[in-house]
Amino acid sequence: MVVPEHVSERRLSIPNNAITGILLAIPGYFAGVWLGTLFGLNDDQNTGVILGYVFATVAFLAGVGFLNYPLERLFGWRVSPLTDPDENRGVGRFFRLSLDHKVIGLQYLVTILIMLLFGGIGAMMIRTSLLVPDSSITPSGNYISLIGLHSVMMIFITSAVIVGPFGNYLVPLMIGARRMAFPRLEALSFWVVPPAAVILAAATFWGGFPTGWTGYPPLSEQASQAMDSYIVGFALIAVALVTSAINMLATIIGLRAPGMTWTRLPIFVWGIFTTSILGLLAAPVLAAALFMLTLDRTTQTSFFLASNGGSNYLWENLFWFFGHPEVYIFILPAFGIIMEIVPHFARKPLWGYRTGVVGLFGVMLLSFFVWQHHLFVSGIAPVLRPFYMLSTELISIPTGIIFLVTLGTLWRARVWFTVPMLFCMGFLFNFLIGGVSGVYLSDVPTDVTLHGS
Numbered sequence: 001m002v003v004p005e006h007v008s009e010r011r012l013s014i015p016n017n018a019i020t021g022i023l024l025a026i027p028g029y030f031a032g033v034w035l036g037t038l039f040g041l042n043d044d045q046n047t048g049v050i051l052g053y054v055f056a057t058v059a060f061l062a063g064v065g066f067l068n069y070p071l072e073r074l075f076g077w078r079v080s081p082l083t084d085p086d087e088n089r090g091v092g093r094f095f096r097l098s099l100d101h102k103v104i105g106l107q108y109l110v111t112i113l114i115m116l117l118f119g120g121i122g123a124m125m126i127r128t129s130l131l132v133p134d135s136s137i138t139p140s141g142n143y144i145s146l147i148g149l150h151s152v153m154m155i156f157i158t159s160a161v162i163v164g165p166f167g168n169y170l171v172p173l174m175i176g177a178r179r180m181a182f183p184r185l186e187a188l189s190f191w192v193v194p195p196a197a198v199i200l201a202a203a204t205f206w207g208g209f210p211t212g213w214t215g216y217p218p219l220s221e222q223a224s225q226a227m228d229s230y231i232v233g234f235a236l237i238a239v240a241l242v243t244s245a246i247n248m249l250a251t252i253i254g255l256r257a258p259g260m261t262w263t264r265l266p267i268f269v270w271g272i273f274t275t276s277i278l279g280l281l282a283a284p285v286l287a288a289a290l291f292m293l294t295l296d297r298t299t300q301t302s303f304f305l306a307s308n309g310g311s312n313y314l315w316e317n318l319f320w321f322f323g324h325p326e327v328y329i330f331i332l333p334a335f336g337i338i339m340e341i342v343p344h345f346a347r348k349p350l351w352g353y354r355t356g357v358v359g360l361f362g363v364m365l366l367s368f369f370v371w372q373h374h375l376f377v378s379g380i381a382p383v384l385r386p387f388y389m390l391s392t393e394l395i396s397i398p399t400g401i402i403f404l405v406t407l408g409t410l411w412r413a414r415v416w417f418t419v420p421m422l423f424c425m426g427f428l429f430n431f432l433i434g435g436v437s438g439v440y441l442s443d444v445p446t447d448v449t450l451h452g453s
Contacts, residue, residue, distance in 0.1 A: 017063075021060040026056070028052075028057075032051035053228065065096065066191070106169070111197075112164060115197050119153040126138075129143060145203075146208065148213060149204065149209075152230065155213055155237075158329075162330060163272060163333055167248060172255070175251070176260055177251060181254055182247045215231075215315070217310075218305060227297070235290045252273050271332045274361060282368075320374045328363055328367045335360060341420050342424050349409075351408035377452070389447075399435055403435070
């Protein structure tokens with residue numbers, strides 16, 4: 001005889017939404033600062049600021065509702081339903097924890113548009129300050145900080161602009177899945193993004209970080225507490241990339257509808273699939289580099305300090321091992337979107353479906369072998385230059401295949417020149433210019449001459 005498991009009727013009664021998360025994040029920040037100041041190994045408050053950001057993020061996630069499920073399971077209480085129809089209606093559902101992939105996709109979209117607004121304002125301020133010499137719009141000390149804040153914010157946006165909104169919303173629908181493989185992990189990949197954006201914006205209260213988006217030592221080692229905002233904000237984006245990648249890969253591999261074989265997958269899903277592999281492999285390297293930089297700033301290690309036996313060249317390698325695959329994290333799903341839209345408005349099937357998939361995988365694989373072309377003028381061994389020049393030129397082959405697949409679809413097609421189709425045509429034109437110029441710029445003599453110009 002099976003004895004039924006006793007489940008208490010008690011459940012957590014704390015309202016879980018973004019407001020609760022914000023209210024908990026404020027004391028969480030000060031608690032982290034207090035602990036960091038108490039146990040920090042130096043006098044520059046870096047430990048306190050970093051712990052404050054970490055505690056604030058954890059408290060925010062707890063306020064949103066991420067601790068409800070483990071606590072209810074731990075104490076044997078009835079699990080609060082996140083799919084209650086009464087709670088998943090209206091605008092309020094976008095401000096609380098939801099396991100609906102459509103809601104999460106829309107949450108991503110609105111959040112990224114808000115970040116794009118502030119990033120765009122930063123770009124306008126940069127360009128406005130360049131209108132006249134000695135502009136007083138942004139003082140010289142703040143100009144570099146503004147560039148750094150703007151660039152990192154735009155990196156945040158481009159890392160998630162397609163995978164976040166469109167990947168979460170469309171992938172389950174395209175493969176016939178009712179949900180994502182790990183709904184709570186999917187929600188977590190979104191809810192770490194708002195704290196990351198706020199933490200990054202908080203750098204302005206510390207005077208901004210002077211390193212730009214690359215964070216090169218030794219300047220990053222000597223910067224103010226604003227650099228801690230860079231570290232924690234970027235680390236949270238790495239968490240979002242990894243959790244989203246795990247979820248996407250598990251969903252595409254394990255939750256396809258019967259009959260949805262690999263050769264029947266929509267080309268956009270292939271773009272998300274290859275992008276997820278990139279995020280899963282590249283983002284942990286960034287997280288490791290940021291952790292090492294944190295140790296340098298808080299515990300007096302010297303991973304990147306040449307004066308104490310470290311090497312800032314190590315940071316450049318770790319950062320660009322993430323940084324160049326990261327470029328393709330947003331271009332691969334963009335290729336997928338283009339190859340979905342063009343056949344529809346060309347009124348004919350995609351020309352060379354399998355060839356296009358091979359092109360996506362070719363870009364994905366080669367993107368891990370090109371990062372040192374950023375280091376041609378940074379002390380790279382001369383014997384390595386030809387290899388990375390060749391690998392950078394070779395990546396034009398799979399990208400060219402994707403370009404030709406799209407052009408082949410347009411051949412003798414009765415094209416509807418709607419706005420989406422015009423967007424695709426503009427994309428192809430710009431991509432052609434960038435691709436052709438990229439082949440020449442990857443040559444060592446050209447790169448050494450023009451790098452940083």
